[in-house]
Amino acid sequence: MSLKPIICPSLLSSDFAFLARDSNYMLECGADWLHIDVMDNHFVPNLTLGAPIVKSLRKHTKGHFDCHLMVTNPETMIEDFKNAGANSITFHIEATESRGITQKVITQIKEAGMMVALCVKPKTPIEEVFPYVDQLDFVLIMTVEPGFGGQSFMKDMMTKVKTLRSKYPNLNIQVDGGLDPSTIDFASEAGANVIVAGSALFKPNQDPKETIKLFKDSINKHSPNW
Numbered sequence: 606m607s608l609k610p611i612i613c614p615s616l617l618s619s620d621f622a623f624l625a626r627d628s629n630y631m632l633e634c635g636a637d638w639l640h641i642d643v644m645d646n647h648f649v650p651n652l653t654l655g656a657p658i659v660k661s662l663r664k665h666t667k668g669h670f671d672c673h674l675m676v677t678n679p680e681t682m683i684e685d686f687k688n689a690g691a692n693s694i695t696f697h698i699e700a701t702e703s704r705g706i707t708q709k710v711i712t713q714i715k716e717a718g719m720m721v722a723l724c725v726k727p728k729t730p731i732e733e734v735f736p737y738v739d740q741l742d743f744v745l746i747m748t749v750e751p752g753f754g755g756q757s758f759m760k761d762m763m764t765k766v767k768t769l770r771s772k773y774p775n776l777n778i779q780v781d782g783g784l785d786p787s788t789i790d791f792a793s794e795a796g797a798n799v800i801v802a803g804s805a806l807f808k809p810n811q812d813p814k815e816t817i818k819l820f821k822d823s824i825n826k827h828s829p830n831w
């Protein structure tokens with residue numbers, strides 16, 4: 606099976622006053638999913654948006670809502686995000702594993718009819734997701750410390766991408782943080798096919814259509830060698 610590139614603009618870098626306009630513009634430029642960063646000012650030191658805003662946005666776009674929950678208690682938000690129109694929910698294994706509820710949250714998301722993914726922060730070994738991978742739609746490997754856009758890509762995270770890719774050739778692997786035209790080849794060569802990018806796509810005086818194409822070309826070039 607060959608995996609297709611999935612490009613996910615991070616709305617964290619959009620103009621929050623014009624979320625619908627910016628979301629639809631990215632879809633017109635060739636984006637596949639809309640990446641929505643949910644931060645609770647507890648799991649990460651930043652506060653962004655929650656289900657009510659996602660619900661409002663849903664009225665104005667048909668895009669796939671790829672919700673990245675950087676929150677301490679993801680299990681309390683699943684129903685609200687489902688009702689808001691979320692298509693996939695990614696939660697951090699660091700928020701659930703120590704409480705023994707990772708399996709429960711995966712099941713909760715699947716039963717709500719959404720795609721489900723687990724995410725690992727830079728210091729978390731990728732092996733921690735192995736027991737769950739067969740049930741997941743994708744795995745997110747953070748390539749920055751979660752909390753803020755515009756940080757530098759952590760190239761050493763590519764070891765994790767390679768390890769996961771060699772064990773799971775058919776898995777969608779997402780990377781998030783610092784992806785831009787100068788770092789995409791490291792990610793796609795290592796085996797990532799789902800790319801989140803905020804600043805690289807929303808920066809002024811850039812052509813997001815060109816950048817999205819460049820990301821896809823890079824993945825299509827490297828994926829036959831995975």
Ligand SMILES: O=C(CO)[C@H](O)[C@H](O)COP(=O)(O)O
Pocket residue numbers: 615617618640642673675749750751752753754755756781782783784801802803804805
């Ligand atoms: O999850 C995130 C931060 O925690 C964001 O999705 C990510 O940082 C995207 O922004 P950029 O491409 O500017 O790094």
Ligand SMILES: [Fe+2]
Pocket residue numbers: 615640641642673781801
């Ligand atoms: Fe994210």
